[in-house]
Amino acid sequence: MKNKERMVIESIRRNPYISQNELAKELRLSRSAVAGYISTLMKKGVIVGRAYVLPEEGSITCIGGANVDRKASLKNNFQKNTSNPVTTTQALGGVARNIAESLGRLSVPVSLLTVVGDDQEGTWLLDKTTPYVDTSHVLRLPGKNTGSYTAVLDDSGDMIVAFADMDICEDVKVNWIRDKWNVIRTSKHVLLDTNFSTEVIEEVIRSCKEDQVALCIAPVSAPKIKQLPDNLNGVKYFVCNYGEAVELAGHEGDCYEQLANGILNKGVENIVITDGKNGIFYKQKHGATNHLKTVEVHVTDATGAGDAFVAGLLYALNEDEALEEACKVGMNCSSLTLSTYETVSSELNVTNIEKQRLNPVGELETL
Numbered sequence: 001m002k003n004k005e006r007m008v009i010e011s012i013r014r015n016p017y018i019s020q021n022e023l024a025k026e027l028r029l030s031r032s033a034v035a036g037y038i039s040t041l042m043k044k045g046v047i048v049g050r051a052y053v054l055p056e057e058g059s060i061t062c063i064g065g066a067n068v069d070r071k072a073s074l075k076n077n078f079q080k081n082t083s084n085p086v087t088t089t090q091a092l093g094g095v096a097r098n099i100a101e102s103l104g105r106l107s108v109p110v111s112l113l114t115v116v117g118d119d120q121e122g123t124w125l126l127d128k129t130t131p132y133v134d135t136s137h138v139l140r141l142p143g144k145n146t147g148s149y150t151a152v153l154d155d156s157g158d159m160i161v162a163f164a165d166m167d168i169c170e171d172v173k174v175n176w177i178r179d180k181w182n183v184i185r186t187s188k189h190v191l192l193d194t195n196f197s198t199e200v201i202e203e204v205i206r207s208c209k210e211d212q213v214a215l216c217i218a219p220v221s222a223p224k225i226k227q228l229p230d231n232l233n234g235v236k237y238f239v240c241n242y243g244e245a246v247e248l249a250g251h252e253g254d255c256y257e258q259l260a261n262g263i264l265n266k267g268v269e270n271i272v273i274t275d276g277k278n279g280i281f282y283k284q285k286h287g288a289t290n291h292l293k294t295v296e297v298h299v300t301d302a303t304g305a306g307d308a309f310v311a312g313l314l315y316a317l318n319e320d321e322a323l324e325e326a327c328k329v330g331m332n333c334s335s336l337t338l339s340t341y342e343t344v345s346s347e348l349n350v351t352n353i354e355k356q357r358l359n360p361v362g363e364l365e366t367l
Contacts, residue, residue, distance in 0.1 A: 104132025
């Protein structure tokens with residue numbers, strides 16, 4: 001066996017998913033030379049196949065938090081320094097998990113990369129998520145508590161305050177993302193929330209940029225904006241609410257245009273800012289800018305509406321829709337969620353979303 005053939009075999013043994021271009025770069029050979037060596041080795045029976053992972057068409061990978069949501073809904077007006085009568089519920093939660101389930105309900109092939117404890121809550125969460133999502137890559141940590149999120153809602157369904165125990169996310173390290181990268185990079189889109197450390201987020205951004213995978217970031221909250229690195233070059237879509245945009249851009253009181261410019265200057269290609277009843281503002285670094293009004297809907301419970309918006313947006317982008325149309329689909333998904341007590345609406349499916357498209361979404365003056 002020739003020395004170059006041995007080098008090819010050793011490289012493939014280290015990484016069965018390596019491409020011919022990567023082999024050529026690693027071994028300092030031409031791609032055609034690598035192809036010739038591989039062909040010869042296959043004829044000799046030394047290589048009997050290859051472990052290339054082929055992407056499922058239109059697949060999306062969601063990376064981030066998964067937790068148990070607990071809601072306390074006030075029966076009357078909130079009063080400080082006293083006991084308030086509430087109705088309590090428990091549901092599945094986590095930004096990345098909610099978006100993944102929503103995409104699964106929309107018939108998108110979706111995988112979830114998250115971390116849960118090896119406890120009853122973690123088992124329950126995975127059992128309920130698996131019918132819609134590939135959870136085979138979830139990290140389970142013995143001796144750790146599955147993340148939890150507790151929200152207090154007023155009698156109109158709007159959140160007064162929320163508490164998140166997501167300490168388990170601190171145990172996710174960069175090496176785990178690297179180990180899973182051959183799965184992640186086969187996706188058409190990757191969704192990343194900000195539950196993991198800055199180092200992990202940086203690794204996902206860098207790797208997506210390097211492998212030209214379309215990355216969408218959806219922050220978990222204004223405080224967790226601080227998890228983001230300063231350089232966001234490699235982020236194709238950034239979707240946040242007004243408060244998160246202010247935190248990231250650092251310009252409280254500025255108009256949507258100024259906030260968007262501040263975020264685009266960090267390297268983002270497309271920014272979408274949601275602002276409740278004030279509508280949706282989006283701006284592209286190389287494209288359009290617009291302000292869309294929201295669909296009129298009775299709010300039963302606002303929890304999960306933002307996640308549903310992101311899921312609808314990604315669903316439409318995955319279908320190669322333009323960003324404006326994707327925003328409209330996102331708003332329709334959000335309206336379904338707002339009208340139910342469910343964090344992920346059981347009414348969320350392709351048929352209902354296509355029906356919702358018949359409701360026109362208008363435009364507003366830029367604020």
